Amino acid sequence: MSVTKDELLKIATSRSNELIELTAKLIRINSENPTGSQREVIDFVKKYLEESGIEAEELKANEAFPCVLAKIGNDEGPSIILNGHVDVVPAGDLSKWRFDPYCGEVTDTLILGRGTSDMKAGVAGILFAMRLLKESEAPIKGNVRLHIVSDEESGGQYGTKWLCEQGYSDQADACIVAEPTSNFTIEIGQKGSNELVLKAHGTSAHGSLGNYKGDNAIIKLTKVLQNIGRLHEIRGQFSLDQAQALENSKYIAASKLEMPGIENVIDHVTASVGIIQGGTKLNMVPDYCEARVDIRLPIGADVTEVDRAIQTIIDDSDVDGVEYDVTWKNFGNSTSIDAPIVQAIKKYAEEIWDIKVLPAYQWASSDARYYREKGIPTIQYGPANTEGIHSYNENVDIQDVINANKIYLLSLCDLLGIN
Template structure:
């Protein structure tokens, strides 16, 4: 007798303690990028898969031997093809004095799993691994396959998933589910693109004692330009009519999450952050060179010519001669249709498990999901999260959130792979 969707749902709930233990074991591994070796985490994941009867492979991508990539596969050769994507590396913990508990505690305290990576994204990764394990050992008949893609350099270089996509590992994927943290009130179905903009101001050197009268200060010239950087945020994206609901959802999620005046515009307008300023060499010399590096995020549909025109206008408004702009286009804004079978199934299952509305929405940042969407693969992000601790102190995630995420992943995989 073949297992049903309800059977597999019950299997998840029966094994929930195993899931939580897996989360804790992953968090206890100290693999901060780029401080620590990723080898203990890689070996742990491969050993877990092997213990579940799942063969895995290790690949060396663009990041080299220190940051290997792991793939695995279960299911049949014919049918629907699903990719589960995640990363095992975590950001550094920072100052130990900022933590209320050991950053690598990996224990449950007051209903929360505590430690670095709990939300981003060791618990999300555990859900992916656990889902494959349940399906494998249950003997469920899948009308298709599930492929695991796991990187360990996402928090630094982010080349692991890119390498997989460029080397055929995502070929033919009908759905991609990235376990990055979102919380249960939203499904991330689109992201902004990325532009790295560098402004370079050229001046004329001179002795600092005569700076007002001799020389041309490149730092001051650059500063006049940066006073106008917010003009770039007037550039808007271009969305199709059928994307209107997702845009509206996105503004709601942004307001809930960031809680700042006017923050809804971060979804459908360009954002610009001056992240690095460099200039000068000596305090007593008029600097002849200064640069600013600006992180620009591009809403869906943004045309590059619009951005260049906005930068030209900013420079003109500043009235600063001798300032050059250099553009490094990293990624375009990207999105998955909210009417796709993947999104429809996931939304239905989230709302059934939580009894609350879930809003498919676009993200104001970017992630590895963009690499799959570039290939035309319907891609979402969904994973357990407490957003307050991500990349900060005292990171944790609710046990309930993790268990329910596993329920939702199983129900959705059943929908996609023909288990009724």
């Protein structure tokens, strides 16, 4: 007799300790990027899949950043991708941690360590969901495809981006990225991330004559940079069917970030000066200065308008010898709020947590964009305590990990015809 959705849920509940131990084991593997190696954690994932009866394949565009692919099911129905990354940001100053960042300690309510929220708990959740589906011989009408990558924290060019470019996401009907979110938020869209480079050219002279001779490139560029905030005035363009998600997003931003006007981060361009480099020696008037600006484009932003605004800022700064370079590569992207993958995750997140769950747009960006660029409805939903992400004393709630796994499993049941 075929296993039912309710029976799968009971199995997941009865074996939740296995999920927690899997998460802890992943945490205990130091997989820092860019300072460490991904070999051990990738080998662990492959072995776990093989022990689960799932054939795993290692692929790599770069020896240092291998990917693991796997598939269960058949080609007679929808194809769902589960994506996660196993690399983590460096632990940083160990004296600022209250515990060993790679202890993987399990307390009464928490799992401790670097990567618990970003995003090894999410990876454990999708791995465990695949194992349960495989071992139970669930009657899948379609297939589940696993994409585990090891370089998301360094830009993803050898991971999800490469997999999509090579066709490994082709024919997919939906994708779940187990990146960290709040339990009441399903991320269905995000801003595009681009780099603006501003370059100022001046004339060198001896520093002792700097007020009279030479043309200081640093001074020139600062006049431009003090007006870069004008780019914030540019808004994205949202369609009527995006109105609810936009409203949800602004509410979440205002609630989480608690800064006056912070909700505008969702639908306005943001420009953050991240790096300034200029000058050769203290006693020389600098003849060159360069600034790199993080430009985030909301959904529907017109890059022609942004280009015009950048040039206008330079012109209005009343300096010569300043130019800019920007290649627009990443744009705001989204999945319809009515997509089956969104509605399935929302249904079971609300059922499991007994709260209202909001599909919303994110102010940052992630690997989800590569699937959306391929036309694949893609969401992010994963266990997390967001305050520890990319910071110290990272942890995740045990209940969050257990519930996320159940939500993945039940959503896959709905999408793949398991009643």
